[in-house]
Amino acid sequence: MPQPIRPELTPAHSSDLSERFSTVRALSLALAAPLSDADATVQSMDDASPTKWHLAHTTWFFETFVLRDHVAGYALHDERFPFLFNSYYEAEGRRHARDRRGMVTRPSLDEVRAYRAHVDAALLDALPGLSADAQTLVALGCHHEEQHQELLVTDILHMFSENPLEPAMWPAPRKVPVEMPGPIGWIARESGIVEVGHDGEGFAFDCEGPRHAALLVPHAIADRTVTNGEWAAFIADGGYTEARHWLADGWAWVKAEGIVAPLYWEQGEAGWTRFGLDGRRAIDPAAPVTHVSFFEADAYASWAGARLPTEFEWEAAAATHDANGGNQMDVAGPVEPRPAANGPAFFGDVWEWTGSAYRPYP
The missing domain is CATH 1.20.120 (Four Helix Bundle (Hemerythrin (Met), subunit A))
Known part of the structure; x- marks a missing residue:
């Protein structure tokens, strides 16, 4: 185990x-x-x-x-x-x-x-x-x-x-004013050696250690997650119809499966909707995009003129932020995670892709 x-x-x-x-x-x-x-x-x-x-x-x-x-x-x-x-x-x-x-x-x-x-x-x-x-x-x-x-x-x-009725398990979330996040900011980091992995405090699984040194090259990392509104702009700009932003395997997947948007998204007369545990709703443009594959995340980053961060770039940046604002699984009902407006948001109750393979630490 x-x-x-x-x-x-x-x-x-x-x-x-x-x-x-x-x-x-x-x-x-x-x-x-x-x-x-x-x-x-x-x-x-x-x-x-x-x-x-x-x-x-x-x-x-x-x-x-x-x-x-x-x-x-x-x-x-x-x-x-x-x-x-x-x-x-x-x-x-x-x-x-x-x-x-x-x-x-x-x-x-x-x-x-x-x-x-x-x-x-x-x-x-x-x-x-x-x-x-x-x-x-x-x-x-x-x-x-x-x-x-x-x-x-x-x-x-x-x-x-998979149920044609698209039942809702939870009631619709309480309507709140949409607080749109500001433009993505970029946190610059110089090259250097950083310590990554479990620091010895609290619980960790064996795959999170041992703590070790990793070399980072100069880079800048986005200060928050990508929103549904930003993803909709990617779609509107031909994100799923132009091969130039996709890895070869990713583009083959898009063509073979007919992928045109994130999983659970549909386009209707009034715009994009998404299916969630609260039923089918209009997308919240301020909420982080979810249910995208690695291939989709990589293509979006390319379209945005960037790339996915490496595991260690992400960990080094995340280590400077408080993780206690997320992890809302203790709310047994609909929670719409969203990036903080005009502020860093690394922990927003969504999984985040990096460009690194899942490998054991040295």
Whole structure:
């Protein structure tokens, strides 16, 4: 399994860990609360998983690696569940095929909720007496579940997008005056050696370390994310019809798949709309663009006379900004992230592309 670089909490902080565990587990249920049993069972593509599977898999993680391995006398809630809800942990034995998860109509959503309640009660009861290693696994499991919360939301969105009715899971967001960000500013940086990777404070996955030196060449990086309004200008200027801005593989993808806009965008008489968990709405021109591929991001950067930053250029710039303004997954409803008006906004609740491959650190 992925290993944390260091414990997030020690046994002396078990009450804090208990609160964090309960908060994370409650959010997963809140995110899934508007769904029917049928909604929670559908698998809309091989790369997505049903909501019910996410809720059960994250529970299986805690049951297997904490309760089974560290609590004497603990008996599995259901001996059949490890086969159904293991993901890729080879050492844990056989598992149900990923592309067949949508066929698991039983256990029902209510039975999965009961499974979660059983494991939660057992873990909270055992938590004060767990070893430091076991408590570290609880902290790891919380981060693991937060990853699945992001997957949960994206998989639900794709599932509903395949429904011709385009149902809304959440009500429309409260109307607020659109605060358009100012023009993108550019933060210049000279060449030099920077330290990148986990700095040793708090939790980190093993792929975030070790901390090491990286060489940066002179460059400038945008001080905020690209907005929907700016992306619409890219489209209007022939961004999806001219090959000159695209990598060869990207252009082949555009032509083969008929790509004309970001995923979930459609053009109507009144302009561009996007489908989200609040249904189909007019795009918010001030919100960061989302659901674009690497190829699209690279083409946009080329059109804008720039390039995607490297991983280390982005990390060096982001390290000077406060990350606490983002991460709004704790709001179980529609949140429209937006860049800060006339100010740096590196953490806006959207994933950001770099030009770097995903590779281990030296």
